[in-house]
Amino acid sequence: MACIVFGFKALCFSFLFVAVASRPTAWKKVFNVQRYGATSDGKTDNVNAFKTVWKSACSRINGNSKIYVPKGTFYLGGIEFLGPCKNKIEFVIDGTLLAPANPKDIKQDTWINFRYIDNLSIYGKGTLDGQGKQSWPFNDCHKNTSCPQLAKTMGFAFVNDSSVKGITSLNSKMAHFNFFQVHHFNITEVNITAPGDSPNTDGIKIGYSSNMQISNTQIGTGDDCIAILPGTTNLDISNVTCGPGHGISVGSLGKNKAEKDVNGLTVSDTIFNGTSNGIRIKTWESSASNILVSKFVYENIQMINVGIPINIDQKYCPYPPCEKKGDSHVQIQDVELQNIYGTSTTKTAVSLQCSKSVPCKNIHLIDIDLKYNGTNEQGPAIAMCQNVDGYARGKKFPPNCLD
Structure with a gap:
């Protein structure tokens, strides 16, 4: 009789294990930009590849998404990453994102822009190279009403519960990081650098935002370190x-x-x-x-x-x-x-x-x-x-x- 009871319990446990193991589990999917056609030659515009990656990562339902930019130099024209997304997004930058040197080649006021996104985490050992040197002589709007629009490097608008960590922003055309209507956002271990005579290259600009933290960060620019x-x-x-x-x-x-x-x-x-x-x-x-x-x-x-x-x-x-x-x-x-x-x-x-x-x-x-x-x-x-x-x-x- 004891053997029958023990066998029955073992059989029930086996069914339970199979049932639990067969449940669908949420897992993080990695979206390597090179697998979606991005080229790290520093010349080819990778906007379309990055847009495809973002669309796939942002719309994924079962599990979180991780966008990965490996080492290498990825030329990138002006781009906007638009939410809301259906999951948490990690955006890992270990390579260099290279902006157009000619300011006219960016047809928007921010080179890389994130809007209407929650739970976004941007981190890595990579660099945002704004290639601002060619643009700085045109930054004379205080005396020239026909001055061209120069792009900020990275912007966040209506972004909540998010963070930026570890990356470097180099030689922005105007401000490096711009925040508008952003809430509960952490910036840490970021390196922001541009020459002291580069005009209007504010490190971090914040407006109409709340509950933000900036820590363990180095900022050297030609304007306000933080505005x-x-x-x-x-x-x-x-x-x-x-x-x-x-x-x-x-x-x-x-x-x-x-x-x-x-x-x-x-x-x-x-x-x-x-x-x-x-x-x-x-x-x-x-x-x-x-x-x-x-x-x-x-x-x-x-x-x-x-x-x-x-x-x-x-x-x-x-x-x-x-x-x-x-x-x-x-x-x-x-x-x-x-x-x-x-x-x-x-x-x-x-x-x-x-x-x-x-x-x-x-x-x-x-x-x-x-x-x-x-x-x-x-x-x-x-x-x-x-x-x-x-x-x-x-x-x-x-x-x-x-x-």
């Missing part, structure tokens, strides 16, 4: 090295009527090396919008030969002379700057030039230690304050101007 634009909230920046460039800038703000508030910014454990500015908030003097800039924390930041390490400028005028119709109406408040140290290349190491109509409120300077590295005859570093309410404590070098 924080209207509508940005809850942005955390840490362990970033910035230089050359114009620093980490909030703004410019207030130029257009429909702008939204900027709040919830933290910048920590960051180094500025040879930049024209370090910490910078800039608003137009004759602003069209009344918005709020608030809840900012800057802490544990080193300045190495920075032009103006701490700079709030509410009389922003990039190409003077500017038409002055009134004060800025952008309210700046609740800003804490703590443990900011290093050297400046101008005597004014701290410049807080706020609006007469809406003065800056609740600005805290805690343990500021900035030295001017000029000649002794020119004297030590100074701080300048205008229309600012707040306090200073701890180290006060240069001498505090808030009292």
Whole structure:
């Protein structure tokens, strides 16, 4: 009898094992771009191959997709990857994606653009080569109304719960990475580089986005390392090295009527090396919008030969002379700057030039230690304050101007 019971149990277990093993399982499929016709000769335009890969990967239902760009140089014209997708997408770049050198050969404002996608992960040891050198002489729109449209390297619009890790962006025509209406996005271990004299090659531009993190990243460009634009909230920046460039800038703000508030910014454990500015908030003097800039924390930041390490400028005028119709109406408040140290290349190491109509409120300077590295005859570093309410404590070098 015992043998019969044991045999019955064994038979049931066998049926159970067969049933479980026969269930369809979700598995990740790898889409190697070369198997879809992509050529790594640095000359053949691979747009059609990449579009085919994306369509197949994005539409896959049973399991996630992994698009793989192996080592090699893949020439790529302007391309857009459009969602929504039916699964999570990994986009692994180990080779070089090469942009057209001629700016006219990219017929869109962003060379590689991702839109309406969730759960996108871009990573690898590869390079996005924007080949911007030929384009930079045409970047003169401030004085030439017929200037050509130059493409950003990589853009994200309406992309959520996603990330970029490990890749290099080289010599963009304009901005390297652009984010619009992006939420819950991580950028880490990215290397962004362009010459210090390359115009408008911002490293990372963010607008109308929330809950983003930038960490362990090196940025050297001819414009802002990171530009924080209207509508940005809850942005955390840490362990970033910035230089050359114009620093980490909030703004410019207030130029257009429909702008939204900027709040919830933290910048920590960051180094500025040879930049024209370090910490910078800039608003137009004759602003069209009344918005709020608030809840900012800057802490544990080193300045190495920075032009103006701490700079709030509410009389922003990039190409003077500017038409002055009134004060800025952008309210700046609740800003804490703590443990900011290093050297400046101008005597004014701290410049807080706020609006007469809406003065800056609740600005805290805690343990500021900035030295001017000029000649002794020119004297030590100074701080300048205008229309600012707040306090200073701890180290006060240069001498505090808030009292």
